[in-house]
Amino acid sequence: MQKAVLTGEMFTQGDIAAAEGALAAGCRFFAGYPITPATEIAERMAYRLPRIGGRYIQMEDEIASCTAVLGASYSGVKAMTATSGPGVSLMNETIGLAAMTETPMVLVNVMRGGPSTGQPTEASQSDIMQAKWGSHGDYEIIALIPSSVQEMFDLTIKAFNLSEQFRVPAFVLADEIIGHMRERLVIPHEDEIEIVNRKKPTVPPEEYLPFKAEEDLVPPMATFGDGYHFYATGLTHDERGYPVMDDETQLALIPRLCDKIRKNSAKITEAKTLETEDAEILLVAYGGESRTAMRAVKDARNKGMKIGLFRPVSVWPFPKEQLKEAAANAQHVIVAELNYGQLVGEVERVIRNEVPVHLIPRVCGSPHTPDDLMKEIRRRIK
Amino acid sequence: MTVTTRSSSDYRHPILEYIRQDRLPHIFCSACGIGTVLQAFANALRSLNFDMDRLVVISGIGCTGRASGYFESDSYHTTHGRAIAFATGVKVANPNLKPVVISGDGDLFAIGGNHFIHAARRNVDMLVLCVNNFNYGMTGGQMGPTTPDSAITVTSPDGNIEHPFNLVSVAAASGAVFVARWTALHARRLTKSLEKALQKKGFKFIEVVSPCPTLYDRYNRHGSGLDVMKRYREISVIRNFTDPMKAEIDYRTRIVCGEFVDTEKPEFTDLLASQAAELQKR
Amino acid sequence: MERTEIRLGGLGGQGVIKSAVIIGEAASIYDGKEAVQTASYGPESRGSACKAEVIISNTPVDYPLVLAPHVLVALSNDAYQKYKSDLRKGAIAIIDSDLVKAGKIKAGIQVYQVPAAATAHQVLENPLVTNVVMLGAFTAITKTVTPDAMRKAIANAFPKYQELNLRAFDEGMKLGQEAMEQSSKTE
Numbered sequence: 001m002q003k004a005v006l007t008g009e010m011f012t013q014g015d016i017a018a019a020e021g022a023l024a025a026g027c028r029f030f031a032g033y034p035i036t037p038a039t040e041i042a043e044r045m046a047y048r049l050p051r052i053g054g055r056y057i058q059m060e061d062e063i064a065s066c067t068a069v070l071g072a073s074y075s076g077v078k079a080m081t082a083t084s085g086p087g088v089s090l091m092n093e094t095i096g097l098a099a100m101t102e103t104p105m106v107l108v109n110v111m112r113g114g115p116s117t118g119q120p121t122e123a124s125q126s127d128i129m130q131a132k133w134g135s136h137g138d139y140e141i142i143a144l145i146p147s148s149v150q151e152m153f154d155l156t157i158k159a160f161n162l163s164e165q166f167r168v169p170a171f172v173l174a175d176e177i178i179g180h181m182r183e184r185l186v187i188p189h190e191d192e193i194e195i196v197n198r199k200k201p202t203v204p205p206e207e208y209l210p211f212k213a214e215e216d217l218v219p220p221m222a223t224f225g226d227g228y229h230f231y232a233t234g235l236t237h238d239e240r241g242y243p244v245m246d247d248e249t250q251l252a253l254i255p256r257l258c259d260k261i262r263k264n265s266a267k268i269t270e271a272k273t274l275e276t277e278d279a280e281i282l283l284v285a286y287g288g289e290s291r292t293a294m295r296a297v298k299d300a301r302n303k304g305m306k307i308g309l310f311r312p313v314s315v316w317p318f319p320k321e322q323l324k325e326a327a328a329n330a331q332h333v334i335v336a337e338l339n340y341g342q343l344v345g346e347v348e349r350v351i352r353n354e355v356p357v358h359l360i361p362r363v364c365g366s367p368h369t370p371d372d373l374m375k376e377i378r379r380r381i382k
Numbered sequence: 383m384t385v386t387t388r389s390s391s392d393y394r395h396p397i398l399e400y401i402r403q404d405r406l407p408h409i410f411c412s413a414c415g416i417g418t419v420l421q422a423f424a425n426a427l428r429s430l431n432f433d434m435d436r437l438v439v440i441s442g443i444g445c446t447g448r449a450s451g452y453f454e455s456d457s458y459h460t461t462h463g464r465a466i467a468f469a470t471g472v473k474v475a476n477p478n479l480k481p482v483v484i485s486g487d488g489d490l491f492a493i494g495g496n497h498f499i500h501a502a503r504r505n506v507d508m509l510v511l512c513v514n515n516f517n518y519g520m521t522g523g524q525m526g527p528t529t530p531d532s533a534i535t536v537t538s539p540d541g542n543i544e545h546p547f548n549l550v551s552v553a554a555a556s557g558a559v560f561v562a563r564w565t566a567l568h569a570r571r572l573t574k575s576l577e578k579a580l581q582k583k584g585f586k587f588i589e590v591v592s593p594c595p596t597l598y599d600r601y602n603r604h605g606s607g608l609d610v611m612k613r614y615r616e617i618s619v620i621r622n623f624t625d626p627m628k629a630e631i632d633y634r635t636r637i638v639c640g641e642f643v644d645t646e647k648p649e650f651t652d653l654l655a656s657q658a659a660e661l662q663k664r
Numbered sequence: 665m666e667r668t669e670i671r672l673g674g675l676g677g678q679g680v681i682k683s684a685v686i687i688g689e690a691a692s693i694y695d696g697k698e699a700v701q702t703a704s705y706g707p708e709s710r711g712s713a714c715k716a717e718v719i720i721s722n723t724p725v726d727y728p729l730v731l732a733p734h735v736l737v738a739l740s741n742d743a744y745q746k747y748k749s750d751l752r753k754g755a756i757a758i759i760d761s762d763l764v765k766a767g768k769i770k771a772g773i774q775v776y777q778v779p780a781a782a783t784a785h786q787v788l789e790n791p792l793v794t795n796v797v798m799l800g801a802f803t804a805i806t807k808t809v810t811p812d813a814m815r816k817a818i819a820n821a822f823p824k825y826q827e828l829n830l831r832a833f834d835e836g837m838k839l840g841q842e843a844m845e846q847s848s849k850t851e
Contacts, residue, residue, distance in 0.1 A: 097460065
């Protein structure tokens with residue numbers, strides 16, 4: 001039998017790293033539907049899962065893929081799907097159901113140019129808001145954005161852990177640059193990988209209330225087949241899981257679904273900074289685009305300009321506090337993203353007109369060049 | 383399911399242990415066929431002494447979609463049309479589980495039609511029990527994929543012009559290993575078919591033609607629920623192993639009932655398991 | 665070593681991307697350097713223009729794409745004509761002597777002509793290894809990766825055809841050395 005954790009070094013694609021990260025996190029079920037530029041993840045899972053005691057299934061569409069992932073998760077198996085924006089558009093129905101029935105699941109979205117069929121083989125970061133607001137109603141999800149092949153691996157594990165901990169869908173929002181490029185991936189020894197599993201009920205079946213949350217706002221999750229005989233529904237439900245259509249039930253449920261993420265955001269958010277301590281101009285960039293920004297920071301620093309970079313690793317929930325700290329000395333904030341302006345709105349909400357926030361959008365299928373960013377930096381520096 | 387007894391106050395209806403008693407009374411209309419179907423299913427579980435820890439009842443949206451909420455087993459109520467996709471995930475993730483999908487004609491064959499044909503094609507081990515009442519009841523009686531020619535519904539007020547699906551034919555053509563049709567009148571025969579299907583491996587499909595006295599049968603002047611059941615008795619004929627393509631379903635003339643397909647084919651999760659076992663030896 | 669930008673161009677099916685992956689793996693796994701490999705993926709993955717890039721450095725690579733290549737390896741005339749103007753001053757171009765027309769190029773660029781396709785055909789009797797012959801020439805001429813590391817990466821890339829591909833690599837190394845000697849004579 002093959003090993004689930006391929007400890008060692010390999011020179012590989014971000015997509016492959018995401019698949020290996022999932023396996024290292026304990027994922028043993030993948031349902032998917034072919035789509036560029038995420039297909040390599042499905043291909044890797046189709047090859048690897050049956051060899052390590054897991055199961056792969058190619059479904060008839062993305063709706064079915066995501067729904068099968070929920071079925072597997074409720075059956076006690078860590079489960080994932082991978083797709084790109086058009087697939088997420090179809091999966092959003094089920095993401096809402098996963099949020100409502102508090103189902104741990106991981107969705108890797110290797111973002112490509114949109115809207116609609118858009119640019120299948122080109123890079124984009126235009127699904128940032130889709131991840132947060134894709135399904136109807138009030139709910140929260142978790143989304144992490146990798147900036148390297150190594151982070152595709154590391155953040156897929158983290159996505160599984162957070163998803164299990166908070167019983168919530170977790171996205172890995174990769175872009176085509178990171179998904180398709182190859183770099184060195186270092187896979188640690190199994191024992192060095194932190195794994196979080198969902199809380200299981202500690203009470204006997206007759207006392208189990210499947211949607212009664214504990215102090216952390218997360219209810220313990222029973223597994224189909226364990227004798228708990230519980231019911232879960234996408235309808236508004238009480239602690240027993242039964243549909244109840246009154247204000248009281250909705251008030252007990254919906255704020256909790258949001259607050260279990262909002263109130264625990266300090267445990268979830270993550271951001272990286274580069275040279276922000278004395279930065280007069282703060283660049284904000286993430287994913288593949290942050291690699292350009294790193295270069296721009298180095299080039300600018302070499303020329304004596306006080307530039308720093310803030311890179312949100314968790315984009316939902318957004319690392320507000322970390323951004324405030326990084327922007328403490330900034331006179332300008334420049335947001336560079338591969339879309340026509342998405343995360344910039346969140347940055348503006350945090351910066352609150354204290355200093356100007358400038359957007360450098362790009363919708364053209366490849367990241368900005370360092371020169372593109374330098375031009376904007378020069379315009380803002382006095 | 384009402385039982386009157388004078389002699390013993392602690393008499394329990396024999397199927398109560400299969401039912402979530404704290405969810406009663408149920409939401410179904412008087413004379414609706416769903417209650418009969420659910421009782422037949424509970425009776426089948428009882429007569430098989432079915433392992434309730436392995437049963438997972440899954441349904442979609444609609445009147446029949448509420449079925450999953452009434453069984454004392456693990457159960458899940460998906461979004462519209464997705465019960466079969468969810469059941470596939472359950473079965474593949476844990477082949478020891480026995481998923482049963484109970485849903486309506488609109489849920490399974492309009493919005494969920496793609497999942498139905500592909501699960502049948504793969505031959506994933508599950509039982510799909512479809513209550514066919516020829517319309518969307520929960521939303522107020524709109525036309526659907528089984529609404530007959532020229533029938534009146536609120537979205538076909540001048541008569542339906544669409545050609546309906548013959549569900550048993552769709553199921554057989556898609557690869558189901560067991561296909562049967564009964565009406566809500568045939569409670570005992572339905573129970574027998576359910577028992578058979580619950581013991582069989584692979585993708586099984588049972589259609590139950592059911593009255594919708596509140597909406598469909600009222601719009602089409604079929605009379606009361608009891609009148610509809612009487613009509614079923616007049617026009618239904620049992621033709622086991624007839625070609626599902628030729629199994630008519632016409633309220634004006636004839637409803638052909640029976641078990642039409644009962645065949646063997648390698649099951650999907652068995653195939654997955656045997657392939658994986660081979661790969662793991664390498 | 666400073667950031668070295670390498671671009672490979674050719675036609676889909678010539679093993680352009682595979683070659684870039686081999687260089688990247690040799691550098692990052694076997695030479696212990698930092699490397700990033702990217703490629704332009706399109707629906708035209710067979711028979712039309714195809715480009716792959718590798719960046720090698722002693723420090724982590726930030727911006728993952730090529731800005732102005734230090735090295736261009738061209739297996740098709742189209743690729744060469746399209747990309748030669750991007751080359752930076754002091755850059756090296758390695759071109760197949762039969763598949764690519766050398767023509768004129770801006771000053772300060774050293775062009776090496778290597779009969780990779782002909783060697784694959786005539787010496788190795790397998791045109792599929794043209795790209796690996798070219799990798800040998802690339803290794804000998806640019807010295808951005810060690811021959812040892814390249815041999816390991818090639819063995820890893822073609823587990824069933826190791827011997828043939830390693831021979832192709834060695835032939836390519838020879839051709840690279842010859843091309844360098846040739847060019848030092850003409851200078």
